Amino acid sequence: MDAHALHPATSTGIPNRKLAIWTFIGSECLFFASLISVYLVYKGKSLVGPYPSEIFEIPLVTVGTALLLFSSLFVVLALNGCEQGNRKKFLGWLAMTILCGLFFIGMQVYEFTHFFHEGLTMQKNLFGASFFTLTGFHGTHVTIGVIWLLSIFIEGVRGHVPPAKALNFEIAALYWHFVDVVWIVIFPVVYLMNS
Amino acid sequence: MDSSAQAHEHNFPERAGEYVRIGLILFVLTALEVGSYEIAHRPGVPLHDFMHTGLIPVLIVLSAIKFALVALFYMHLKWDGPLLKGIFSFSLFLATFVIVALLALFIYEGKFSAMIGSLMGATGT
Amino acid sequence: MATSVLDHAGAAGIHPEKTGLWAWITTVDHKKIGILYGASAFIFFLIGGLEALVIRLQLMKPDNNLVSPEFYNQLFTMHGTTMIFLAVMPLSAMFFNFFIPLLIGARDVAFPRLNAFSYWVFLFGGLFLNASFLFNAAPNGGWFGYANLSSKQFSPGLNMDFWAIGLQILGIASLAAGVNFFVTVLNMRAPGMKLIRMPMFVWMSFITQLLVLLSFPVITVALILLMFDRLFGTHFFVPLGGGDTMLWQHLFWVFGHPEVYILILPAFGIISEILPVFSRKPLFGYTAMVFSGCFIAFLGFGVWSHHMFSTGMGPIADSVFSLATMLIAIPTGVKIFNWLGTTWGGSIQMKTPMYFALGFIAMFIMGGLSGVMHSTAPADLQQTDTYFVVAHFHYVLFGGSIFSLTGGAYYWWPKMFGHMLDEGLGKLHFWLMLIGFNLTFFPMHIVGLEGMPRRVYTYPAGLGFESLNRIETYGALILGFSFLVFIFNVIKSTRSKVHAPADPWNGATLEWSIPSPPQEFNFPSIPTVHGRDAFWEEKRAHGGKLPEPARVSGAGIHLPNPSYWPFLAALGVLLLFIALMNHASKLGPVYIFAAVSVLFFSIFNWVFEPAEG
């Protein structure tokens, strides 16, 4: 009833904004594919060090990976709560998601500063340039995701995200999952296949 | 706020259990990824020889499973119609194609061409 | 239908059409945005045309020094960049905007404010690119910006910064519009407008959006890397630091080849609307047309390296890309035979749009044939970087896209502006354009095969290039003059007091069922569609002709609110890129912070502003 007024019927039955975010995600696939291609094409082509195997801290990144993975679980639980009108479930899990995102960004900031101290910069070699560009753009996506989720959290606290408006949250959650699956690719391809 | 009343009205399925199960699987798969990496880098441990040569395929398979689980369950594609599945799969297909094609062009073209050259030389054409 | 039919004057009181600068800045009406796209793109088209004329005057005689070599580089770079990104793409966008909603029976696009945002970002990007002339630093490295010619070492000035950043801004506009029209076509169709009933222009535009969405991210990445090289000193494309210039070429053409279909598929769509209407016959082979369009788009992603045969990729890559490129001739041939089949046995009416449509077919076939010639790698080695290639892509881009877009303008002008264009002047325009075009570009095949290289500012006397180059320049002047005839025609029609009827051509599609120009809400009630060529079906069901539709009040129809946030958000995008360009200056971080603030502030207000009320 109310939900119908908010989401007028579309030809496919899929709400406009949901179709739009999926279209955007499809487009983003090619964005990250290009960045990953650049990283792989330049793998082993650096003229000077530091080289990946000397510098990566696998345990630290594993923790970051786990955080991002769990945040994906938390955000579906929060969405489930939002759709059910279960405020506690919605806001509680959403807060956990945002915290995980913030910790992931913190991990990345720590990692980047550590690399700077080890002498790896974007200007130093091709590894530095392609690594910082790929993971940096992923980190930017995480940051935008955190801001987006935070604004939904604030709206949720003010009671502005009832089940009828769960779509507002659903599209943010889809974006967040996409950022997570990109990391599911980056983690093995960049960190674990480093030799 | 009668939030619980609305919950019944909209009748959204409770999927928390399923989501948590998927989360556990994802966690185990990640542990397997890191485990494979560690085995490949420690001579002497069991399976080292296999992982040392086979690490890349193992990681590709594991991460592909993780990717598919998140897309199907957390991104709800399992329950969505063919259109959204199609948009995402086609984009992924093209993305993979671009990566593979560029790697082939930059890394393997030289090797293949040399191979064909030597074959042609061997047959005298 | 007797509910709220009022006369024209009575309707004005209820939905007052706002005019004036503020109304245009805040508009979210797809028709107004379409007109904005068209007007801006036509001005950029004239600028690009002027650049071409100066190039032709410089090449009119050997050893000419009308312009310096440096300025010549700027001219051909800006001519290419302008015609592709600021003329043909946005002229297509004009038709997407104005006609996709009308053709599918919708009141607006899926995201009206995002639509306004796309337009403003496009305009700011275009102005930014052209502002480079004010700094005497117009881009000068070719529209393909080959690294490392475009790297800091060989392009130390601001020129290629303007190019890389300008294209980046335009990419944002295209991607936003791509999402918008993709969703619009899928989601906003009127009841009964199944995908397989959509007018061919909608189909081809839809495929175009798919190409935009999947190819622009790649150039975005390439441009980011180039900007990092230029602004932050990375070595992505600097061989001294291990960078590989081939990577630029690959990334550029992974985008670049789909881009040529982005330029031509909307033109295919327009032709497929004009031919049936003036042949009084439904489009021949509709389904084959749809699938050949899909097939062209799909193959278009696997042929990019045919632009790089001369780089020595190796025999396997050469063979694969050569074969894939030849394959594209098949679906393209299917289209041409279907267009011919549409006219076959029809009762053809030779109105101006039909002249352009037929001219398109002839010219495009010639461009297509020379295209197949350089799909063969060994032949391409002879042709690449000569005027033969210039001839080829002008036959497809001018003989193809511009002929079709001009035909589309004559066809849809009465619907857009409510006035007919003059038939006599239109036909004069066509003949001048056809003659001028062929005089300009046909001889380029010959001088190209004789070895005249592209992008060189002059040539010595005695190589046999003189007379053909002189003919080319005369042709270009005729071509330029033909557009003055068009402008005169537009002025004349705007001044005329004669209003166009709703359906001047006995059209097949829904836009002809409503008054010319359409009212703000397009359709008083959303039509129901019963088959392809929906309006022909409706007229047949009513025994031939329908009465002239009246202007109605439109009371109670919800329309999206005007908004200035898309304009401000677009301004934020422009400021952000200008700030990035000046990041090294003393106040660099302050500029970036200010620009990001404008952007975020606008986006937040946009999100929390009620969309309609």
Ligand SMILES: [Cu+2]
């Ligand atoms: Cu091409």
